[in-house]
Amino acid sequence: MVCLLLCFVGLSFADYLSLDGNEWIATSFNKSIKVGAKVPGSIYSDLRRAQVLKQDLLYEKNDVKYRWVAYDNWTYERTFAVDSKLLDKKNVNLLANGIDTVSSVYVNDQLIGKTDNQYIRYVWDVKKVLKSGQNLIRLAFQSAPLYAKQQSEDFLQKYNYKVIPDCPGPQQFGECHAPFIRKMPASFSWDWGPAFPTQGIWKPIGIEAFDSLEIRDITIETIPDPKNASQWTLTVNTFVESAPNQQIDGIFDIKLDNNVLINKQKQTVKTDGQGKAKVVFVIPIRDIQIITWYPNGVSDNTQKLYQLNVQIDVNKEVSTQTKKIGFRTIKLIQNPVKPEGLTFFFEVNSQPFYAKGSNWVPTNVLMEDITPEYLRHLLGSAKRANMNMMRVWGGGVYESDLFYELADEYGIMIWQDFMFACSLYPAHNEFLDSVKNEVITQVRRIQHHPSLAIWT
Secondary structure (H helix, E strand, O other): OOOOEEEOOOOOOEEEEEOOEEEEEEEOOOOOOEEEEEEOOOHHHHHHHOOOOOOOOOOOOHHHHOOHHHHOOOEEEEEEEEOHHHHOOOEEEEEEOOEEOOEEEEEOOEEEEEEOEOOOOEEEEOOOOOOOEEEEEEEEEOOHHHHHHHHHHHHHHHHOOOOOOOOOOHHHOOOOOHHHOEOOHHHHOEOOEOOOOOOEEOOOEEEEEEOOOEEEEEEEEEEEEOOEEEEEEEEEEEEEEOOOOOEEEEEEEEEEOOEEEEEEEEEEEEOOOOOEEEEEEEEEEOOOOOOOEOOOOOOOOOEOOEEEEEEEEEOOEEEEEEEEEOOOOEEEEOOEOOOOOEOOEEEEOOEEEOOOEEEEOOOOOOHHHOOHHHHHHHHHHHHHOOOOEEEEOOOOOOOOHHHHHHHHHHOOEEEEOOOOOOOOOOOOHHHHHHHHHHHHHHHHHHOOOOOEEEEO
16 A cells, blocks of 8 residues: 655655555566566566576576576566645655666656666656656666676777776676676676676655755764864754755754754755755864764774754755764874885774774675665674774675664774776766766765775
């Protein structure tokens, strides 16, 4: 049953119609296969539940036997009911937090957008295409391996330049041309895992509606007073979205746990031609006894987290976002040494520490099979093994929100790769524009975590 609800989803108070769930249908290109589908998820899981794929994906050579799934072009669609009150809002968007990967998106048979990057959050205006009552959404996917192959051939023909490596080693039974699609490279195979190049809606998707503006992201900086280490300055960068070229008067409130930092502060927000704006607050923390955050086993071994809440009220319509943050500084120390070279170590809160940890690869080739309990077990095991740093490897995905929340909780600092492992990559404008959006999406999503040590 589809319902209109006021939904937090870790974001804001907005009228939000979730399109997640089991009401989707996945259909092969020639329509010979039609199965019920679940969102978030992927085509392999849907076919497995429907017993089209009868054996476990990892049994014997099923990575090769089931490769036909990746070569097909699948369509996902569902109907959903829209209340007329939602359409009365000035801004009505389709918010897709993750689509894997190349697709054309239709609402009521009208093309509203295209996707080509698994790591981007997409927002499309759908106010004019939605209607009161029943609506239809359809995502027509392209085969990831065949798309990457075509992109590689087009690039070579246009630029007379070959991006290497073309293919993984033959012993991997993998897929070629992974650098030409912004998708988890390991889904094309790696030396530690099989190829299952998925298609599907891998993160939540829904309709959001509001009159004024939405808080989309928050990033922060925590800076100690050089003369008094117990006092800090907190910078809060609030990224908001609305209609293009708007001037909106709002009232901001910011709290740290139950402590009021900003109280009913009037602020005029001016959006740009894309409907985006940034509002910055620089807040001295003077009357709160701050407990600093440290990695596991370092100094006071405190992983103190505070709840930061940012809220804007525009004519009684409230948008709010809450993040857990920690107060800490981190520096990478690279001092010259004789006869040549540089040091390479980290300091947290001016405390040098010995980084102990491991390399994190995706815990499953299907993201939907990763449970919260399994993540907590693995990261908890890392803490109990006295690890205090972990590299998120650049051939997988930018990990889930829960992953970074657990890293904060357990004191495991994250060496975060961008997703560019072990290859050359194309560098034409279209590709770079997509990567720019990817970087903005992911940096703003996870920057506030005190466990985040470095981007590489």
